[in-house]
Amino acid sequence: xxxxxxxxxxxxxxxxxxxxxxxxxxxxxxxxxxxxxxxxxxxxxxxxxxxxxxxxxxxxxxxxxxxxxxxxxxxxxxxxxxxxxxxxxxxxxxxxxxxxxxxxxxxxxxxxxxxxxxxxxxxxxxxxxxxxxxxxxxxxxxxxxxxxxxxxxxxxxxxxxxxxxxxxxxxxxxxxxxxxxxxxxxxxxxxxxxxxxxxxxxxxxxxxxxx
Ligand code: BEZ
Numbered sequence: 419x420x421x422x423x424x425x426x427x428x429x430x431x432x433x434x435x436x437x438x439x440x441x442x443x444x445x446x447x448x449x450x451x452x453x454x455x456x457x458x459x460x461x462x463x464x465x466x467x468x469x470x471x472x473x474x475x476x477x478x479x480x481x482x483x484x485x486x487x488x489x490x491x492x493x494x495x496x497x498x499x500x501x502x503x504x505x506x507x508x509x510x511x512x513x514x515x516x517x518x519x520x521x522x523x524x525x526x527x528x529x530x531x532x533x534x535x536x537x538x539x540x541x542x543x544x545x546x547x548x549x550x551x552x553x554x555x556x557x558x559x560x561x562x563x564x565x566x567x568x569x570x571x572x573x574x575x576x577x578x579x580x581x582x583x584x585x586x587x588x589x590x591x592x593x594x595x596x597x598x599x600x601x602x603x604x605x606x607x608x609x610x611x612x613x614x615x616x617x618x619x620x621x622x623x624x625x626x627x628x629x
Contacts (some may be wrong), residue, residue, distance in 0.1 A: 420527040423554065427545040428525040434485070434513035435495050442549055448481040449572065450545040454528040456537040456559045458490040458498040467514070468506020469565045480572050484512045489523055489538060492516035533558060542568065544575060581627045582609065592629055597622040
């Protein structure tokens with residue numbers, strides 16, 4: 419059965435460009451992003467891994483470790499990584515998993531047979547410090563991901579993990595957030611000393627509480 423939000427992210431051991439890893443041990447107490455690619459030496463994937471490398475500091479600031487998955491062998495990964503560094507002007511320092519036996523692809527349901535019988539789609543999983551799946555996004559092979567959106571959803575997940583708030587459409591770090599329905603307006607006023615703006619009884623905004 420495929421993974422769902424809230425499920426424990428399956429653990430695995432894998433060979434990667436940064437050595438052998440145990441996934442859960444590698445994540446430690448931080449957040450993780452596991453994302454798959456159709457194949458090495460493909461153009462869209464090359465730009466995606468380059469963009470991820472260029473955003474490494476942003477991921478580190480959020481205590482997120484990033485891992486890429488492709489079903490190609492490790493030697494091919496090493497050769498491809500050189501090309502990524504050269505063409506995308508970056509230095510890929512995160513692990514690229516060599517998932518030759520498709521163990522990770524199977525555990526995370528990354529092969530969608532009606533899209534391709536063999537290649538992984540562009541799956542992306544955000545995993546919380548409790549090792550549960552917090553977010554899943556799936557793109558087809560032909561569409562590269564927006565990694566600024568990935569950072570934005572991590573910001574939302576980290577904020578909403580700590581406060582009784584949700585983030586509205588197109589929210590960005592620093593903007594007002596929504597008080598969750600489970601909190602009464604009376605309690606919200608006590609919880610959020612920066613103020614609560616009531617638009618409707620069910621639609622209440624407050625300034626981002628950790629800013
Ligand atoms: C790519 O990563 O460039 C790609 C892979 C498979 C199909 C189309 C594009």
